[in-house]
Amino acid sequence: MTTRWLAPEEQRAWRAYLAATLLVEDALDRHLQQEAGMPHLYYSILSRLSEEPERRLRMTDLAERLKITRSRLTYAVTRLEKDGLVLREGCPSDRRGSMAALTDAGMTVVERTAPGHVENVRATLFDHLAPEQVRQLEEIFTGVARALQSGAEAPGAPEDVPWRRRSPKPSCS
Amino acid sequence: MTTRWLAPEEQRAWRAYLAATLLVEDALDRHLQQEAGMPHLYYSILSRLSEEPERRLRMTDLAERLKITRSRLTYAVTRLEKDGLVLREGCPSDRRGSMAALTDAGMTVVERTAPGHVENVRATLFDHLAPEQVRQLEEIFTGVARALQSGAEAPGAPEDVPWRRRSPKPSCS
DNA sequence: TAGGTTTGTTTCAAAGTTGAACCAAGATCC
DNA sequence: GGATCTTGGTTCAACTTTGAAACAAACCTA
Numbered sequence: 001m002t003t004r005w006l007a008p009e010e011q012r013a014w015r016a017y018l019a020a021t022l023l024v025e026d027a028l029d030r031h032l033q034q035e036a037g038m039p040h041l042y043y044s045i046l047s048r049l050s051e052e053p054e055r056r057l058r059m060t061d062l063a064e065r066l067k068i069t070r071s072r073l074t075y076a077v078t079r080l081e082k083d084g085l086v087l088r089e090g091c092p093s094d095r096r097g098s099m100a101a102l103t104d105a106g107m108t109v110v111e112r113t114a115p116g117h118v119e120n121v122r123a124t125l126f127d128h129l130a131p132e133q134v135r136q137l138e139e140i141f142t143g144v145a146r147a148l149q150s151g152a153e154a155p156g157a158p159e160d161v162p163w164r165r166r167s168p169k170p171s172c173s
Numbered sequence: 174m175t176t177r178w179l180a181p182e183e184q185r186a187w188r189a190y191l192a193a194t195l196l197v198e199d200a201l202d203r204h205l206q207q208e209a210g211m212p213h214l215y216y217s218i219l220s221r222l223s224e225e226p227e228r229r230l231r232m233t234d235l236a237e238r239l240k241i242t243r244s245r246l247t248y249a250v251t252r253l254e255k256d257g258l259v260l261r262e263g264c265p266s267d268r269r270g271s272m273a274a275l276t277d278a279g280m281t282v283v284e285r286t287a288p289g290h291v292e293n294v295r296a297t298l299f300d301h302l303a304p305e306q307v308r309q310l311e312e313i314f315t316g317v318a319r320a321l322q323s324g325a326e327a328p329g330a331p332e333d334v335p336w337r338r339r340s341p342k343p344s345c346s
Numbered sequence: 347t348a349g350g351t352t353t354g355t356t357t358c359a360a361a362g363t364t365g366a367a368c369c370a371a372g373a374t375c376c
Numbered sequence: 377g378g379a380t381c382t383t384g385g386t387t388c389a390a391c392t393t394t395g396a397a398a399c400a401a402a403c404c405t406a
Contacts, residue, residue: 003291003292009311012315013311014298017314019314019318020314020321021194022240026240039362041362044346047346059385059386066195069364070385071366071386071387072363072364074387076362095370095371095372096371096372097371114176118176118177118178118345119176119177121345122179129316136306136313137190140189140306140310141189141193141194143302144297144298145193147300147301149196172220172287173217173220212391232356233355243355245392245394252392269354269400269401269402271354347406348405351402351405353402355398355399356397356399356400357396358395358397359394359396360393360394362394364392367386367387367388368387368388369384369386371382371385372384373382374382375379376379
């Protein structure tokens with residue numbers, strides 16, 4: 001099958017996507033490193049835990065929600081535990097399991113950091129979006145995320161999708 | 174100033190954005206690791222070089238286009254050089270500078286890898302987007318990228334933007 | 347042209363990520 | 377009950393990223 005290179009508008013979208021997502025993650029990481037002394041992912045862990053009714057979650061559940069590997073989470077939680085922001089507890093119902101629980105110190109960090117972080121998320125992303133674009137963004141990425149989670153990576157029979165392009169132009173980063 | 178938490182639709186968009194971008198990068202990295210034995214960024218370096226008229230670019234220019242730090246690029250190019258895919262050359266006009274040049278072996282890798290990569294970019298992202306959404310994606314991220322490059326992080330006087338929200342609901346990862 | 351600053355790049359150590367291997371503890375099947 | 381398979385988590389070594397510090401060449405500026 002001859003390669004279906006990206007159409008010019010797809011190429012432009014792809015390049016913009018790559019550039020913007022890198023810049024956004026960078027901005028977030030820099031800011032949270034400043035404010036809370038940890039990378040964005042680590043703050044996300046605390047933030048997610050803080051939303052749970054009991055402020056605790058099983059490792060696997062947490063990893064699943066954050067879309068990261070268990071191994072990556074293990075490493076991160078180990079550090080957060082050293083910092084006293086999170087505590088590991090055995091899971092009562094399943095003795096294999098292990099829970100990550102937000103400590104009071106961890107909660108304090110979240111409370112102290114959240115306002116500045118939201119502000120930064122706005123300054124980095126939302127301030128550059130019209131309300132309509134916020135909706136579009138949600139729609140687009142909700143679909144993409146859903147599609148990529150379940151394992152399958154393409155919808156229906158690819159051949160049936162009518163709006164596919166078969167254009168020239170190589171390369172795409 | 175009381176914190177302007179994210180409105181529910183912003184929150185949803187943000188969560189979807191975080192999940193999707195992580196999943197996409199993961200898919201790309203996994204695929205290129207398989208096919209070319211290198212992470213996505215490294216392939217991007219080769220791909221960018223392959224587009225240049227002389228197949229070479231100054232380190233700083235390359236870093237700028239890829240939106241990565243010079244230090245990160247140095248490390249990556251060092252490895253690619255070890256693999257024989259890239260060659261460093263002094264810059265004639267500026268003796269401080271250094272050029273990264275794609276070798277023939279590097280070009281071969283790009284040519285061999287590109288088709289599968291494009292296919293993967295489609296399977297990962299574009300296959301889940303309607304043509305209209307491709308346009309929206311480009312528009313959104315072109316704007317965000319432009320805004321974040323230049324240093325300034327918010328447009329005009331923030332107070333003047335009429336579509337800002339001042340809603341309840343804390344947290345945002 | 348001798349300072350002093352800026353710019354282009356690399357270096358280094360600390361921190362984070364990856365993926366495969368490992369070690370239980372459940373769950374199944376006979 | 378005891379093989380066997382699966383699941384939840386951790387470990388380890390190899391690799392990558394980060395950010396500050398170090399260098400060296402280029403660019404002022406008096």
